[in-house]
Every structure is written in structure tokens, then in C-alpha cells.
Amino acid sequence: MKKKFLFYIGHPAHFYNFSIISKKLLKENHDVLLVVRDRNIVIDLVKKSNFNYILIKNKKKGNSKLSLIWSILYREYIIFKIVLKYKPDIMAGTDIVITHIGKLFKIPSIILCDDDSSVIPMFAALGMRFATAVVCPNICNIDPYDNKKIGYSGLQKSTYLNPKYFKPNKDFIKDYIDLNKKYFIIRVVELTAHHDDGINGINDIVLEKIINKLEPYGNIYISSERVLPSKYKKFSLNIPVDKIHHAMSYSDLFISDSQSMTVECCLLGVPSIRFSDFVGKISVLEELESKYKLTYGILPKDHNKLLETITNLLDRKSNRIEWLKKRDKMLDEMVDVSEFIYNVLIKYTN
Secondary structure, eight states, rough: OOOEEEEEEEEEHHHHHHHHHHHHHHTOOOOOEEEEOHHHHHHHHHSOOOOOOOEEEOOOOOOOOOHHHHHHHHHHHHHHHHHHOOOOOOEEEHHHHHHHHHHHTTTTTTEEESOOTTSSSIIIIIIEEEETTEETTOOOOTTTTGEEEEEEEEEEEEHHHHHTOOOOOOTTTTTTOOSSSSSEEEEEEEOOGGTTTTOOOHHHHHHHHHHHHHTTTTTEEEESSSSGGGEEEEBBBBGGGGHHHHHHTTOOOEEEHHHHHHHHHHHHTOOOEEEEETTTTHHHOOOOOTTOOOOOEEOOOHHHHHHHHHHHHHOOSHHHHHHHHHHHHHHHTOOOOOHHHHHHHHHHOO
């Protein structure tokens, strides 16, 4: 029987999470509607796809609690109107709003998550509490909402970066990156989300030290959410958002304060270092570091350890082969997460 699926997209990774699943549902003659938060990167991705979508304006101005509450209430109102008209059989995504509207209309709401509840306490209290189910890796601790948990052995981002679905292609990035030389990518995020309060990462002082350490070894490309000093402009990675994973795939080292892109590097078999106060707090990344040896987490108070780790990785000659072997071993122990989530969604529409 034909069903209607509503997926909330608030971040590039969320779009990728649902892309494979949406294509499969459409092929089976179901209806799929993407409700997309108005953020430039996400919009660029959605517009290049063939999915039906509705944009929701981003009403969050600044980082105050009042602005956050207003933006949530606005999304509640808009999604309420969308649900009245579209009448979905199920909603899924990573926004607390779908859980509230789902309760109101008695529509199953499925939260996709790869964070522990302790890292995202507000999301847990206002989202997981009202969700029909929370689909997340087994390693995630979502206490006190474990009764909602549908766990799996895998990584959420493998829905789009499993080699079954993603094939890196140098032709896609040759106009943006010099592929004849070693190159390194540095990713700097804004850390302005509500759960980022008090979290430190790569500041300008640390960035300068990283650049000085890497420059003798190869080219440097910086992808930054925040405005950087003009002297770093020459390092800017100016590449279409849908090509970023191809650029990451062929890089020799990835250094970042982004938890999300660090996980992506592990799935791409790229050596990575994350420099953030989140180190030691996120179960998925701790497993990737301690069990699979695919990444290194360093706290911002330890600049010297960061530089030492960079040196050690640069001096190793077999990084890519070694990392790809470790990546493949990890994937052998995991399920096809895209297929797993698809089956969960189908179950809750029957």
C-alpha cells in the first residue's frame, strides 16, 4: 500500500541520511516529502536533488534562549500546517518538532540520532521524550529514554558513506584541489548550537600552529563555518558542498573540531584528529578511537599533544592502506544502516 513519508532535514548530513532511503521509497511508489530548514548548504543539496521539498525559514537570530524558543515555536506552526495538508503516515528526522506534532496528530515520529543524551540534554528532554522511537547506534547511551531506543551495530553516517553507496571520484575535485601533491583538510566549526555552550575547539592560535606544522609536508585546505583572519584566505577550500566527501576521501590527514565530519573520515578511511572539549564525551567517537583506532581525540588544553600527533601521522608511510583496512574491518562488523532504518520506517507504517 502506498504510504506518505515526511523527513525533516536541518543539516547536510540529514539530507544524505535520507537520500538513499528516499530513493528506495520512491522506487516502490511511496510519497516522500522533505521539510528543509533554510540553511544555504542544505538548500544547495536539496535543489540539486529531484525530491519534493518545502523550505522552512530559519527564524533563529543569534544564540539567545529567547531566539531559540521562538525558532522552535515557528517550526511547530509551519510543520503543523504541512501535516494538516500532506497527512503523512510517518515522520522522521532530527528535530524535536516532529515529535510534538506527531503526538498531536497520533503520527509515528522516529528520531535519528548518533549522540548520547548527556551531550544533547535539551534535545533529549524535548525530543526523545515524545518520540515514538529513537534509532541510534548500540553504543549510544540515551538514558533515561532507553525504552524508546532501537539500536543497531553501525554508524548513522554509513547510510551514505558506506562503500556500497559512495564511490570517491577524483574527477569531481580536480578543478578545486591539486591532486599531484599531498594535501590536508582543516575543518573549523562555529560551535554555536545550544549544546556547544562552553565547548572549545580550534581557535586562531591553534590554527596557526597546525598550519605551520603541515605546510612543509603538502598543501593545506581550510573549510570554515566562522570568519577567519584574511591571512588564511589563500587556504580556503572553495568546493561545491556535494563534492566535499570526495575531497575528504583523497586527503592525507583531516584535522577538525567537527564531531560529525570526524565520523565521516572514519568511514572514508582517512586519518583524522579532532580537537575539541567533546573528546571523551561522545560514545560513537570514543569507540571509533579506542576500538577501531581510526581517529585521535585531543582536548583543547593539550596543544603539544596535538602537534605531536600530527607529526607522528605525517611520518607514517602506510597511512591510507592501513586506515582503509581498519575501516573495512569495522564495516564488516556492522549492518547496512540505510537498510536498517528503511525497515524501521516500513514497520511503523504497517
